[in-house]
Amino acid sequence: MYKMADKEVTQKVAKILSSNESKFKTVEVSKEVDPTLDLGNLLLIDHQPVDSKEIESRKEKFLQDLARDNVQLLFNKIWELPIEKVENVVCAKLPNGITLLPREKPIPKPKPPTKWEQYAKKKGIENKKRSRMIWDEEARSWKPRYGYKRGKDDTKEWCIEVPENADPNEDQFEKRDREKKERIAKNELQRLRNIAKNQKGGKGLIMSTQFKPTQKKDKERVAKEIDVAKLSTASLGKFQDKLPKEKENKKTGLKRKFESVSGDISGEKKRALDIWEKLNKPNTLDVTKAVNKHISNEQMNSSGRKKGSGKVKNKRFKKGKQATMDKMKGKTLGKGKKRR
Secondary structure, eight states, rough: HHHHHHHHHHHHHHHHHHHHTTTSSSSSOOOSOEEEEOOOOGGGEEEOOOOHEEEHHHHHHHHHHHOOOOHHHHHHHHHHHEEEEEEEEEEEEEOOOOOOOOOSSSSOOOOOOOOOHHHHHHHTOOOOOSSSSSETTTTTTTESSSTTHHHHOOOGOOOOOOOOTTOSOOOOHHHHHHHHHHHHHHHHHHHHHHHHHHHOOOOTOOOTTTTTTOOOOOOOHHHHHHHHHHTTTTTTTTOOOOOOOOOOOOOOOOOOOOOOOSSSOOOHHHHHHHHHHHHOOOOOOHHHHHHHHHHHHHHHHHHHHHHSSOOOOOOHHHHHHHHHHHHHHHHHHOOOOOOO
């Protein structure tokens, strides 16, 4: 029963493959002239002669077929290379490239070893990666080697044992903090020395001068700086001592000019006359502005009259108000006189 089922499956697979043979091309590609293969750079150079008439007749189809055949040849050679598994992925080991590719910049040189690397190589010290977590006996748990909540943290100790040869009056907490700062500064200094050593011409330099600007000053810039330094005096370099065969200073910029205390007063007279003419200039009447101002004043007066002549709806209030006004007017006329 199982044999019959296997037979049917194979027949179905063969039928599917036969029906799809016309759709897919074969992986076997043959060329009259063998191409040049550089598997290290995944490069294939086709030396097959090309018929120009065939290209003109079917340009796009010809180029597509040519690209497909060359890629198929390249992949056929890649599948023949030794393979290895990297993180559950099958990878092919590519050989070294044989084609010299042009570079814009030269290949960077390897960095010279640091002082510690040289010492470790000489003593045979290998760089072993330490685990980040350590066992803390007091807390009875695993803690980070450094950083927040680290294990064996001596900065949280409330009591420090004083060494035998130490001064009993010395503050051990302050001494510990000072030594830590000194270690940090020493490591930073060593790091800067390694950077200076790796720089071009950095070997043998003194730390005080190795990080200064290295820009080369040309002749014109030096001469300009000398001129600026000479002009920085109060006399603008007039009484500055000169060196033998020294050239004259190139004075740049404008010098301030002051009027003479005594002498021709024509300039002062002219300025005074100009001020007098501005003060005595007749005022011209702006007719448009005056008319607009008059119209606005009339509108304001008319609006004020309308507000004062409002009708009183309550008649009782009107009579009482009229009586009050009459009394006030009677007082102004005098005693014994009544208003008719």
